[in-house]
Amino acid sequence: MTMFHEGLLLRAYDLVAAFTDANAKLATAESCTGGLVAALITEVPGSSAVLDRGFVTYSNRAKADLLGVRDSALSQHGAVSELVARQMAEGALRSSTADVAVAITGIAGPGGGSLEKPVGLVHFASATSAATRHREMRFGDIGRSEIREASVSVALEMLMEGLADYTAGDDGDAAA
């Protein structure tokens, strides 16, 4: 028995196997998902071989302290922005022994939305020493839990793409 849905859990097993095969480690930097990505991955036995650490940086200060997100990025672009997602992922990579880092920052609601940045807007980034990738999703106002769970799913995809960047030593920025 697990509290995670079987589909997500199976994908987490695949991810742990892929990182184990590649002898690669990962780190997470989570805002709106609040630790769900790390929690899902660590549901898999043997995940200690691939998860180095996770950061739950809910406050802006935590993003700055732990991940080196710059105050100018937070004040000019906001915590939910492409730039902050990229800086979170790159900071998690720098502040860990991981080869691939993923970052998630979004508005899970029910409050906090605006016309420009509605509830359901989530920015993702993956970072390796070779490349940083970004993705923006607009899930709509489908509910706080649903936005968080959909974000976990995208984060797993980004980690697999980051692993591909890592194993290829490829330039993801050019490819993205």
Place this chain on the structure above:
Amino acid sequence: MTMFHEGLLLRAYDLVAAFTDANAKLATAESCTGGLVAALITEVPGSSAVLDRGFVTYSNRAKADLLGVRDSALSQHGAVSELVARQMAEGALRSSTADVAVAITGIAGPGGGSLEKPVGLVHFASATSAATRHREMRFGDIGRSEIREASVSVALEMLMEGLADYTAGDDGDAAA
């Protein structure tokens, strides 16, 4: 809909309300629960007012880097020990803006157990500027997910006890 069981979720709502009422912030330092405690708390709308940050310190190096757990504690007592739980909680308090920190370190299995430290052994600590509390649980080999979920439940209790220490300015070591 949420992936967390209703009983746990209701307790998380109560916890967020209690910390909000006390104008207190919390931080988490999770090993075997891998982010589940932070993930549960952030399922609650408005939790951003009380959760400053969370650390998922799965590797020993992460425990040392992020929380200041001492190498001597890890090598002499092991990652799953009272001393490391206490140092994790105190480190999370020091490395955050939180008033109350909770730490969880245990053996969720299926591997990693021994006669002295069997699967299901989990050490918990809560820390405030006034007091550090410790609790040891032996859940038995009930399954990885079940051990993690039972640990989340105890962590919520420890956070509430830590909040009581914080609001009383009390000495929990003497009371524990």
